[in-house]
Amino acid sequence: MASTEPPPVIRPLTTADLDAAVQLSASAHWNQNRSDWSTMLRLGQGWGIDAADDAGHAALAASVIVLPYGAHFAWTSMVLVLPAFRRRGYAQRLLRHALAHLGSQGRAAILDATPAGHAVYVQEGFADTWGFARYRREAGAALPAPPAPPEGLTTRLLADEDWPAIDALDAPAFGASRLPLMRALAQRWPQAARVAEVGGRLRGYMLGRDGREAVQFGPLLADDDAVAAALLNDGLRIATGPLYVDLLDRRRALLSRLEAAGFAFQRPFTRMVHGTAKAPGDATNIVLAAGPELG
Numbered sequence: 001m002a003s004t005e006p007p008p009v010i011r012p013l014t015t016a017d018l019d020a021a022v023q024l025s026a027s028a029h030w031n032q033n034r035s036d037w038s039t040m041l042r043l044g045q046g047w048g049i050d051a052a053d054d055a056g057h058a059a060l061a062a063s064v065i066v067l068p069y070g071a072h073f074a075w076t077s078m079v080l081v082l083p084a085f086r087r088r089g090y091a092q093r094l095l096r097h098a099l100a101h102l103g104s105q106g107r108a109a110i111l112d113a114t115p116a117g118h119a120v121y122v123q124e125g126f127a128d129t130w131g132f133a134r135y136r137r138e139a140g141a142a143l144p145a146p147p148a149p150p151e152g153l154t155t156r157l158l159a160d161e162d163w164p165a166i167d168a169l170d171a172p173a174f175g176a177s178r179l180p181l182m183r184a185l186a187q188r189w190p191q192a193a194r195v196a197e198v199g200g201r202l203r204g205y206m207l208g209r210d211g212r213e214a215v216q217f218g219p220l221l222a223d224d225d226a227v228a229a230a231l232l233n234d235g236l237r238i239a240t241g242p243l244y245v246d247l248l249d250r251r252r253a254l255l256s257r258l259e260a261a262g263f264a265f266q267r268p269f270t271r272m273v274h275g276t277a278k279a280p281g282d283a284t285n286i287v288l289a290a291g292p293e294l295g
């Protein structure tokens, strides 16, 4: 940024910004639609920078969102800058604003970085933990030859009474309870919100949602690849169009089956934590992340 220019003004994002926010997502070929942005702004807080385009019209040019999960950490996401306004320090300024906000609350910042974002985050004191990757399927079949399921495994649509058991499986894995977010996601594509049980005990669950470019499945948690495959196959039967899944690197045992069902690698992500924070939770049972903007 030229030293003669005044520093850009950082302002809160509101629901009046939803159209411009979706444009920011579109500019980076990200999947968030109005529902995503509106949920993130309802459960969290966002800030943006306006900049004048060639015609002199001021419009939203950059964004950041923080999404608190419990008392100890918050997702930091939607770090997006319109291509024409990159390398002016907007992302760095917004990120520092978000970090100062979280610091005042005593919350650690966690995020899932794209390779482009990684360069910004390392400079701001974030460190790598584990990784996952996005796979996309245009259309296709069920997973070929899924692993043999545990005896007595059944899957069904998620019911309201399932939330306490889902929370008990999810919170230790993710590192905090995220029921408000999960309830919102479950309403987006209810036919993909499913649970797996053996003898009445919850062994896994999956949620799905619509998106700007594709439906996304996730989070999906399961204590066993065969349970995960059963839930995924339920979803694949009803998803006829483009579909994203964000598969954790540690669950790559499922990858060959995903590829055989038509999924292709799209982009990698790195989960990063700020400062001395540790990666929250124990990710052993996480198969599909909710998505880099949500954790």
Ligand SMILES: CC(C)(COP(=O)(O)OP(=O)(O)OC[C@H]1O[C@@H](n2cnc3c(N)ncnc32)[C@H](O)[C@@H]1OP(=O)(O)O)[C@@H](O)C(=O)NCCC(=O)NCCS
Residues within 6 Å of the ligand: 028, 078, 079, 080, 081, 082, 085, 086, 087, 088, 089, 090, 091, 092, 093, 112, 113, 114, 115, 116, 117, 118, 119, 120, 123
């Ligand atoms: C990644 C992104 C947010 C960076 O926004 P930006 O406003 O251009 O970044 P800044 O100007 O604040 O960059 C700060 C520093 O980070 C580093 N950096 C930023 N973009 C970089 C890139 N593409 N390659 C290498 N380093 C980069 C540079 O050191 C830069 O400082 P410098 O310009 O003085 O060298 C922007 O490119 C973008 O929107 N990309 C698409 C969406 C995305 O991937 N977001 C990250 C989500 S995790």
